[in-house]
Amino acid sequence: MLRALARTIVAAFVTAALFACGSDGITAPPAAGTVVATTDLQYTPQSITLARSGGSATVTFIFQSVNHTVDWDTQPSGATAQDIESTSGTSVLRQLTVAGSYTYHCEIHPSMNGTIVIE
Numbered sequence: 784m785l786r787a788l789a790r791t792i793v794a795a796f797v798t799a800a801l802f803a804c805g806s807d808g809i810t811a812p813p814a815a816g817t818v819v820a821t822t823d824l825q826y827t828p829q830s831i832t833l834a835r836s837g838g839s840a841t842v843t844f845i846f847q848s849v850n851h852t853v854d855w856d857t858q859p860s861g862a863t864a865q866d867i868e869s870t871s872g873t874s875v876l877r878q879l880t881v882a883g884s885y886t887y888h889c890e891i892h893p894s895m896n897g898t899i900v901i902e
């Protein structure tokens with residue numbers, strides 16, 4: 784009787800733990816994301832985390848109708864992401880292959896800055 788009760792309690796804990804992992808937990812970040820360089824002078828979202836799939840993650844910068852740049856300030860060792868020259872009204876992709884933190888700013892609007900974390 785006592786043993787059966789103990790088994791039931793253990794089973795309940797195991798079930799709860801499995802549900803916790805499956806529902807809220809540990810979802811891998813996407814391999815692709817977008818950052819909008821807005822007309823009100825922000826990168827939105829300012830920080831984004833992506834996970835590589837097949838060796839790279841893709842970030843698409845969407846430039847609204849005000850000119851902005853993407854000038855990399857820091858990249859992980861070995862990364863070679865290219866700056867994006869002053870542009871507006873278009874989208875530009877960058878594929879990031881090295882895990883770590885990338886930071887950047889807009890050369891035209893120095894208050895604009897953002898971070899991309901690649902897992």
Ligand SMILES: [Cu+2]
Pocket residue numbers: 824850851852889890891892895
């Ligand atoms: Cu700008």
